[in-house]
Amino acid sequence: AQSVSQHNHHVILSEAASLELGCNYSYGGTVNLFWYVQYPGQHLQLLLKYFSGDPLVKGIKGFEAEFIKSKFSFNLRKPSVQWSDTAEYFCAVNAGSSNTGKLIFGQGTTLQVKP
Amino acid sequence: SAVISQKPSRDICQRGTSLTIQCQVDSQVTMMFWYRQQPGQSLTLIATANQGSEATYESGFVIDKFPISRPNLTFSTLTVSNMSPEDSSIYLCSAAPPAGLNGYTFGSGTRLTVV
Numbered sequence: 001a002q003s004v005s006q007h008n009h010h011v012i013l014s015e016a017a018s019l020e021l022g023c024n025y026s027y028g029g030t031v032n033l034f035w036y037v038q039y040p041g042q043h044l045q046l047l048l049k050y051f052s053g054d055p056l057v058k059g060i061k062g063f064e065a066e067f068i069k070s071k072f073s074f075n076l077r078k079p080s081v082q083w084s085d086t087a088e089y090f091c092a093v094n095a096g097s098s099n100t101g102k103l104i105f106g107q108g109t110t111l112q113v114k115p
Numbered sequence: 116s117a118v119i120s121q122k123p124s125r126d127i128c129q130r131g132t133s134l135t136i137q138c139q140v141d142s143q144v145t146m147m148f149w150y151r152q153q154p155g156q157s158l159t160l161i162a163t164a165n166q167g168s169e170a171t172y173e174s175g176f177v178i179d180k181f182p183i184s185r186p187n188l189t190f191s192t193l194t195v196s197n198m199s200p201e202d203s204s205i206y207l208c209s210a211a212p213p214a215g216l217n218g219y220t221f222g223s224g225t226r227l228t229v230v
Contacts, residue, residue, distance in 0.1 A: 034219070044158075044207070044221040090157060101211065102148055103219055105158040 002027045004093050006106035013081050014114050021076040021109050023091035033074040034092040034103065035065055044090070050074065061085070083115045117142045117210050121222030128198055128229050135194045136225045138208035143188035146211040149181070152224070153204045161206075164191040198229045 007022035025031060035047040048059025055067040065076045074091060091106040118141045128134050138147065146165065150158040162183055163171040170183040185191045195202055208222045 036221075043223040046219075101146070102160050102163055103158075103209070104160070105150075108157045 002093060002095055002104045004091055004104050004106035006089075006091050006109050008109045009107065010110045010112070012112045012114065015083055016080045017113075019076070019078040019081045019085075019111070021089055021091075021111070023074045023076065023106055024072050025074070025091075025093045025104075026072065027093065027095050029095060032094040033065075033067060034094070035059065035063070035074075035076050036090045036092060036105075038088040038090065040087070047076070047089075081111070081113050083113045085111060086113045087111060117144055117220045119208060119210055119220055119222040121208055121225060123225055124223060125226040126228070128227065130199050130229055132198055133194055133196045134198065134227060135192050136206055136208070137192050138190065138210075138222050140189045140210050140220075144210040145188075147185060147191045148209040148211070148219075149183060149191075149193045150207045150209060151204045152207060158207065161193070164193075195227065198227075200229045203227055203229045 003026045005024045013019060033050040036044045037047050038044050047063050048057050048065055050057045050067045058064045063076060063078050065074055067074050089109045089111060092103040094101050094103050120139045122137055126134055146163060148163050149161040151161055152158050160173050161176045161181055164183045164185040166185045166188050172178060180196055182194045191208060193206060205224045205226050207224045209219050211219055
């Protein structure tokens with residue numbers, strides 16, 4: 001069965017620090033990969049996604065993620081975080097070559113950015 | 116991306132009663148999904164709501180407890196039956212767009228408290 005693992009459960013950073021959140025998945029075939037963000041009291045929003053092509057994908061708000069197939073990883077990065085980035089971040093995987101089917105979510109990472 | 120209207124946004128219910136949650140999508144979507152997000156945890160898929168056929172339930176979830184309807188390509192309901200305090204959670208619906216569009220869209224969630 002597919003599974004998604006996020007290594008960092010709670011991350012605390014100061015503003016302007018660099019961010020990298022780890023995400024690994026277990027599935028040997030074609031995957032579609034997503035990062036979602038959930039700001040306090042708000043619903044899930046898509047940060048970025050990878051379907052195919054350039055393994056380095058850029059999303060909204062300065063976030064990017066790199067798909068490394070050999071490592072089954074899709075880590076999220078941001079060079080300089082802001083206080084407004086404080087939120088819960090979820091990595092998700094959908095197995096298959098088409099954009100349909102269920103999403104499997106990681107456990108989530110709580111990011112706290114101190115001003 | 117599709118926009119999902121989910122209601123109610125929150126409810127407090129007595130144990131032993133049932134609550135039906137509705138999701139309306141502003142465009143036709145192939146598949147809809149129902150998730151549960153327990154306090155401080157990630158999203159767990161309850162079931163896939165298929166139009167014209169029975170929902171497909173994940174391990175640990177059964178139709179008698181969480182009956183789902185999908186009468187057309189823009190609407191779905193989830194009922195939480197015979198509720199107990201352990202059912203207190205946030206319930207979210209999600210829609211899978213046609214291939215090639217942006218990632219899955221989520222409703223704003225229903226915060227359920229069972230007393």
